[in-house]
Amino acid sequence: SQTIHQWPATLVQPVGSPLSLECTVEGTSNPNLYWYRQAAGRGLQLLFYSVGIGQISSEVPQNLSASRPQDRQFILSSKKLLLSDSGFYLCAWRLTGGHTFGSGTRLTVV
């Protein structure tokens, strides 16, 4: 079966610290992968998407970056976190039609 894994579930990081969130998928090959962020009380914002290894499209300018080192691995990173980076980060992949989301990482930058 097709599954998507995301970790950690929660994370508290100080301002200026680095970030690395990992997402992996199973049961499929060459999926389209996405990173979204949901700020408190707000809608989902698409941050990055990838249609293949090494192919990253950025949707909004920010101090985050994404990488896809392997077909089924998508990583979200930051060299120095800002307070405004706090939010609920969700990895997703595209099946027929809609997206399926991982369980998300709730990041609090303090």
Place this chain on the structure above:
Amino acid sequence: RKEVEQDPGPFNVPEGATVAFNCTYSNSASQSFFWYRQDCRKEPKLLMSVYSSGNEDGRFTAQLNRASQYISLLIRDSKLSDSATYLCVVNMEYGNKLVFGAGTILRVKS
């Protein structure tokens, strides 16, 4: 103007009530449409796709009016377990990217 707009609610309804949510989208070239459900502090999950002819899944009915760029979701015989945030989602023509509305909060009370 936001690409996808929804009434944020909250809609407070008694069990057994019928409730309708509306959504409008700005890009007339949008290709596909969905309703997602998001429980508190959880990832969004696909509730149903929305087809031009309208479609029904149990107590849920979705409708699309392309001319008016309007999508609706009707929930009949509301259950306590229907309490959640309902997200209207549009797949834009220019890529495999979904645009999410900010969501409508539903609270079903006994």
